[in-house]
Amino acid sequence: MIARDDLDHYRDFGFIRPQPLLTAGEAARCREACERSCIGAGRKPSRRQAAGRTKPYLLFPWAAELVRHPKLLDMVEAVIGPDILVFHTTVWIKEGGSGSLVPWHQDGTYFGLEPLEQVTAWVALTESTREMGCLRFLPGSHRDGQVQHRDHDDETLMLSRGQTIQRGVDEGSAVYLEFAPGEVSFHHTMAMHSSGPNRSARRRIGIGISYIPAHVRHVSPVRLSASLVRGRDRYGHFDPEPRPAPGGEEAAAATHADSLDRFWCASECIPEMQGIH
Numbered sequence: 001m002i003a004r005d006d007l008d009h010y011r012d013f014g015f016i017r018p019q020p021l022l023t024a025g026e027a028a029r030c031r032e033a034c035e036r037s038c039i040g041a042g043r044k045p046s047r048r049q050a051a052g053r054t055k056p057y058l059l060f061p062w063a064a065e066l067v068r069h070p071k072l073l074d075m076v077e078a079v080i081g082p083d084i085l086v087f088h089t090t091v092w093i094k095e096g097g098s099g100s101l102v103p104w105h106q107d108g109t110y111f112g113l114e115p116l117e118q119v120t121a122w123v124a125l126t127e128s129t130r131e132m133g134c135l136r137f138l139p140g141s142h143r144d145g146q147v148q149h150r151d152h153d154d155e156t157l158m159l160s161r162g163q164t165i166q167r168g169v170d171e172g173s174a175v176y177l178e179f180a181p182g183e184v185s186f187h188h189t190m191a192m193h194s195s196g197p198n199r200s201a202r203r204r205i206g207i208g209i210s211y212i213p214a215h216v217r218h219v220s221p222v223r224l225s226a227s228l229v230r231g232r233d234r235y236g237h238f239d240p241e242p243r244p245a246p247g248g249e250e251a252a253a254a255t256h257a258d259s260l261d262r263f264w265c266a267s268e269c270i271p272e273m274q275g276i277h
């Protein structure tokens with residue numbers, strides 16, 4: 001599913017360029033469902049994102065299906081092996097003309113996972129071009145390990161704390177990834193990346209799904225939850241998460257709230273992580 005050259009590129013540079021994943025019909029249906037569930041009034045904001053834009057696979061059947069898409073899991077398996085959990089997911093929506101942006105960061109910064117084998121699959125539900133603020137990477141930066149971040153109280157920064165790599169970044173060496181709807185890229189938990197504002201008139205939507213192999217554990221005393229989506233979990237490092245069922249909205253909302261509470265608590269109180277922010 002993923003060519004040997006692309007896997008070598010991931011090892012050497014920390015990311016895999018966009019690959020075809022969803023058919024045009026699947027991407028359109030997913031976009032429509034995502035817009036219906038994640039945009040609009042009445043969504044309680046949580047950490048700079050509407051709450052339903054974080055771990056939406058616990059709330060919405062369309063998202064539960066997307067994170068389990070067989071073709072996507074075949075690709076993830078090629079990167080991290082056969083026993084796969086979903087640890088986290090964020091829906092990234094940039095409205096046309098919006099100044100919101102994602103500062104330079106490493107995904108693993110507040111995840112507290114060991115070993116550093118988490119991979120993010122970024123699935124485009126719309127086109128994502130340079131003008132629209134597409135993803136960009138510093139090739140090879142995953143080899144630098146965890147670097148220091150600083151939190152920023154700036155609402156245009158879309159990350160939960162505005163966390164930004166503290167040292168200077170050579171933007172001139174960044175590689176930009178442009179996507180057609182339905183394509184997916186992959187990046188390593190330590191790959192340094194960012195994305196700019198959406199200067200087009202069109203909405204840009206991507207979903208960042210964080211997968212881990214079952215042997216990866218979380219370092220905090222707070223026990224987190226995660227969803228086994230392929231293979232076996234012989235380790236039990238995470239509490240299993242129920243899949244949302246039609247008609248089970250109330251139960252799903254409770255599961256989602258509990259999972260996020262634990263996640264935010266862990267990301268704030270892990271002693272091992274104090275050194276990086």
Ligand SMILES: O=C(O)CCC(=O)C(=O)O
Pocket residue numbers: 092102107120122133134135193194195206207208209
């Ligand atoms: O969607 C974006 O612009 C940024 C996404 C991102 O940082 C991520 O998925 O790790």
